[in-house]
Amino acid sequence: MAKVSNCIAIVDDDPSVLKALSRLLGAHGLRAKTYRSARLFLASLADELPNYLILDLQMPEMTGLELQQALAREGIRIPTIIITAHDEPGMREQCKAAGAIAFLPKPVQDASLFAAIEAARRFKGERSR
Numbered sequence: 001m002a003k004v005s006n007c008i009a010i011v012d013d014d015p016s017v018l019k020a021l022s023r024l025l026g027a028h029g030l031r032a033k034t035y036r037s038a039r040l041f042l043a044s045l046a047d048e049l050p051n052y053l054i055l056d057l058q059m060p061e062m063t064g065l066e067l068q069q070a071l072a073r074e075g076i077r078i079p080t081i082i083i084t085a086h087d088e089p090g091m092r093e094q095c096k097a098a099g100a101i102a103f104l105p106k107p108v109q110d111a112s113l114f115a116a117i118e119a120a121r122r123f124k125g126e127r128s129r
Contacts, residue, residue, distance in 0.1 A: 002045055002046060002047055002048050002049050003047075003048050003049070004048070004049045004050075004051065005033075005048040005049065005050055005051070006031060006051055007030075007031040007032060007033050007048075007050050007051060008025055008030055008031070008032050008033075008050060008051065008052045008053070008054060008117070009032075009033050009034075009035060009041060009044075009050035009052070009053050009054070009078075010022060010025075010032055010033070010034045010035070010053075010054045011034075011035045011036075011037070011038060011040075011041045011053070011054070011055050011056060011059070011064070011067065012034075012035075012036070012054075012055075012056035012059070012083070013036055013037060013056060013059045013060060014056070015036065017056070017083075017106070018034040018035075018036065019034075021034075021054065021108070021113075022034050024110065024113070028114070030117075033050065037059065037060075037061060037062070038059060038061065038062035038063075038064075038066070038067040038070075039061060039062065041067070042067070042070070045076070049076070049078065050078060051078075051079075051124065052078065052079050052080070052081070052117060052120045052121075052124075053078045053079070053080040053081070054080075054081045054083060054113075055067060055068065055080055055081070055082050055083070056082075056083055056084065057082050057083065057084035057086065057091065057095070058084060058085070058086050064082050064083075064084075064095075065082070065091070065094060065095055065098060068080055068082075068095065068098045068099060068100065069098055072098065072099060077099070079101050079120035079121075079123050079124050080099065080100050080101060080120075081100065081101055081102045081103075081104060081113070081116045081117070081120065082095045082100045082102070082103045082104070083104050083105075083106055083108050084103070084104075084105060084106060085105070085106040087105055091103075101116060101119050101120045101123055102115075102116035102119060102120075104116060
């Protein structure tokens, strides 16, 4: 079984978003691991599970919502924050119904992201009781 790692995984097909979010989290003392696709992230799960997950909604091959649903089918529950540049009608509700802690528009505002990470921490703490 994979060990739980003390990091935040970021899955986004845009390298500039990965770099910016990774730097932002690092500047606040948080460790981030980045993945350019859902497939690469899924392959990493054999080794370790992140504490939290930031997913881009619109990615080729597998969307953030599809990845979130695939994890749930496998019984893998990682507090997840969805980010998107395309806030389509009903998508926020679908992501929340699938278990997302937060649904944030791009460009992601720092304060909103850190509030979502704090909500994910509280959620994770409640689940472990």
